[in-house]
Amino acid sequence: MRQPSHAKPAFPHPGEGDLSTADAPPPAVAGSSLLFLREEEIRAAQDLLFFAYRDFTNAADVILDELGLGRAHHRALHYIGRNPGIPVTELLAILRITKQSLARVLGALIARGYVSQAQGRADRRQRLLTLTPVGLALERRLFERQRERLMAAYRDAGVPSVEGFRRVMRGIMDEAARAYMDRAGQARARAARPV
Secondary structure, three states: OOOOOOOOOOOOOOOOOOOOOOOOOOOOOOOOOOHHHOHHHHHHHHHHHHHHHHHHHHHHHHHHHHHOOOHHHHHHHHHHHHOOOEEHHHHHHHHOOOHHHHHHHHHHHHHOOOEEEEEOOOOOOOEEEEEOHHHHHHHHHHHHHHHHHHHHHHHHHOHHHHHHHHHHHHHHOOHHHHHHHHHHHHHHHHHHOOO
């Protein structure tokens, strides 16, 4: 069960064995010291990832809960929105869930009018997924809630930290996820070029 965002946090406050960096020395240049590889540092990084995931997803959970949807629906909306016309097989590869789970998620999104599907042009067995105008509006609403949290964190961290964050996140991802991110970045760059 998710903890309401207004509830008192169930973790230490600053000065009580917390994860804050208020009294920590400034970060060293990447790779200049191997102290960050100690087990306690890795466990602290796990804590940071778990807390960040919890709070990042909670920003959208409130909206999803109101609609009777969950995080799997949100992930599907996100990737369909980022990849209009995505084949179901590609969405399965990105989400790494079973066909049955995806069928339930897509069934709900299609029934509620958030997602439409069309046959592939070359292969009529292929199902291509696109967000409907209502789906685009919902995905945008969810994005804006999470954008607020990311923008505040990026602003507080500063440009060099944002780049470091991206490098760390890419290092955690597997090769397929990095390849997806590279393809998506190249497609966005091509789309942004003047004609």
